[in-house]
Amino acid sequence: DIQMTQSPSSLSASVGDSVTITCRTSHNIYNYLNWYQQKPGKAPRLLIYGASSLQSGVPSRFSGSGSGTDFTLTISSLQPEDFASYFCQQTYTTGYQTYRTGYTFGQGTKLEIK
Amino acid sequence: QVQLQESGPGLVKPSETLSLTCSVSDYSISSGYYWGWIRQPPGKGLEWIATIYHSGTTYYNLSLKSRLTMSVDASKNQFSLKLSSVSAADTAVYYCARVEPGMGYHDYWGQGILVTVSS
Numbered sequence: 021d022i023q024m025t026q027s028p029s030s031l032s033a034s035v036g037d038s039v040t041i042t043c044r045t046s047h048n049i050y051n052y053l054n055w056y057q058q059k060p061g062k063a064p065r066l067l068i069y070g071a072s073s074l075q076s077g078v079p080s081r082f083s084g085s086g087s088g089t090d091f092t093l094t095i096s097s098l099q100p101e102d103f104a105s106y107f108c109q110q111t112y113t114t115g116y117q118t119y120r121t122g123y124t125f126g127q128g129t130k131l132e133i134k
Numbered sequence: 135q136v137q138l139q140e141s142g143p144g145l146v147k148p149s150e151t152l153s154l155t156c157s158v159s160d161y162s163i164s165s166g167y168y169w170g171w172i173r174q175p176p177g178k179g180l181e182w183i184a185t186i187y188h189s190g191t192t193y194y195n196l197s198l199k200s201r202l203t204m205s206v207d208a209s210k211n212q213f214s215l216k217l218s219s220v221s222a223a224d225t226a227v228y229y230c231a232r233v234e235p236g237m238g239y240h241d242y243w244g245q246g247i248l249v250t251v252s253s
Contacts, residue, residue, distance in 0.1 A: 052237060052238060054237070054238075054239040054240075056180075056240075062245075063229055063243035063244065063245055063246050064172075064180065064229075064240070064243060065243075066239055066240060066241050069234070069237055069239035069241075070237050070239075075241065107179065107180055109180075109182075109239075109240075111237060111238025111239060112238075113193075113238060122182045122185075122193065122194075122195045122196070123170070123182040123185070123233075123238055123240075124182065125172075125179060125180040125181065125182065126179075127179050128179045128180070
């Protein structure tokens with residue numbers, strides 16, 4: 021199975037700061053890595069897919085990078101609405117791989133106002 | 135704008151079967167995307183449950199596979215999830231989502247439905 025390690029689990033920052041969240045996988049997943057934002061009581065929202073592609077409608081202060089086993093989500097110039105939880109998700113599949121591992125999520129990062 | 139809406143009972147007794155339906159609006163369920171279920175226990179992270187293609191090809195989380203059944207009803211533009219022999223550990227918010235077939239990202243989500251397992 022592909023193991024995922026997301027860090028940090030929580031993070032405090034101020035409006036205007038830049039923050040980085042990291043996701044590491046136990047196996048090479050190429051660029052099959054997505055990032056989601058979730059606010060309390062709401063469904064997750066897709067931010068980044070394919071490691072670095074910005075989903076339509078998502079502000080450009082969100083960016084993703086990485087390939088293989090190491091990935092990052094960077095939020096530059098934090099806005100009040102960015103304080104939320106963030107999850108990475110690996111979706112690397114072959115027919116067999118999907119059957120074995122599925123679309124695993126990271127443990128999540130809670131971004132709080134300092 | 136694609137819309138998804140989960141429906142089903144909010145309370146299920148232990149050992150019984152949890153049944154949920156996701157109704158899709160403004161997009162044909164047969165138009166090439168996959169469709170999935172994800173759950174989130176209260177205060178915890180996200181867990182992928184299963185993904186289905188309109189042809190019926192299904193991928194299940196191995197840890198849940200023995201209890202899972204997923205199906206598509208293209209005539210109603212709906213897909214469904216059944217989870218048998220539930221316990222308190224299955225208490226969660228259950229989300230349905232549209233899944234892009236190439237990269238696997240979940241781009242549209244339902245609002246979620248809280249299912250509590252309790253006698």
